[in-house]
Amino acid sequence: YPGANAAEVTVNSILSRTVREVQSLPVLIRETASIQDAVVMLFMENVGSLIITDAEGDLAGVVSRKDLLKVTLGNSQAAAMPVGLIMTRHPNVITVSPDDTVAEAAKRMIRHQIDALPVTVTSERAGKWEVVGRLTKTTLTKLLVDAEQGTAGGKEDE
Ligand code: ADP
Numbered sequence: 001y002p003g004a005n006a007a008e009v010t011v012n013s014i015l016s017r018t019v020r021e022v023q024s025l026p027v028l029i030r031e032t033a034s035i036q037d038a039v040v041m042l043f044m045e046n047v048g049s050l051i052i053t054d055a056e057g058d059l060a061g062v063v064s065r066k067d068l069l070k071v072t073l074g075n076s077q078a079a080a081m082p083v084g085l086i087m088t089r090h091p092n093v094i095t096v097s098p099d100d101t102v103a104e105a106a107k108r109m110i111r112h113q114i115d116a117l118p119v120t121v122t123s124e125r126a127g128k129w130e131v132v133g134r135l136t137k138t139t140l141t142k143l144l145v146d147a148e149q150g151t152a153g154g155k156e157d158e
Contacts, residue, residue: 023139034082038068
């Protein structure tokens with residue numbers, strides 16, 4: 001990047017990385033699991049959303065903490081319902097490929113106002129997607145902080 005300063009080079013090097021290099025393990029739950037199970041998993045795994053899979057293990061949908069809050073508030077029956085009933089359903093789920101860049105993933109999160117993207121590849125089953133990872137805004141924030149600490153001007157918390 002001719003003429004770019006160190007900070008610009010750092011940001012560009014983050015944005016041009018592939019999703020594969022920075023993704024985390026997906027946090028998955030079956031669509032037949034109860035809403036109660038989904039809430040417990042959200043706390044146990046310390047995440048903001050869950051990726052939901054069908055009987056074959058392919059992507060069925062996603063559910064966020066607000067989806068779960070909305071359905072359980074004032075409805076004591078909801079906890080026993082299958083999470084598949086309230087999920088945002090494939091093909092409305094926004095995903096990224098492991099080969100996409102971090103820049104592309106970040107743009108999708110901003111454009112669709114979501115905090116996390118399932119990382120998917122085409123499944124052996126026609127029209128289906130296999131979930132291979134997840135990418136969150138937290139991951140992107142960590143990449144920035146790690147890069148800043150790796151540069152000469154970076155400060156350690158001490
Ligand atoms: P929260 O609702 O807890 O703030 P999000 O901002 O991630 O969490 O989700 C907002 C809404 O978008 C929810 O209804 C959720 O089901 C949906 N959503 C979350 N992730 C995705 C995604 N990758 N693709 C499509 N919709 C999503």
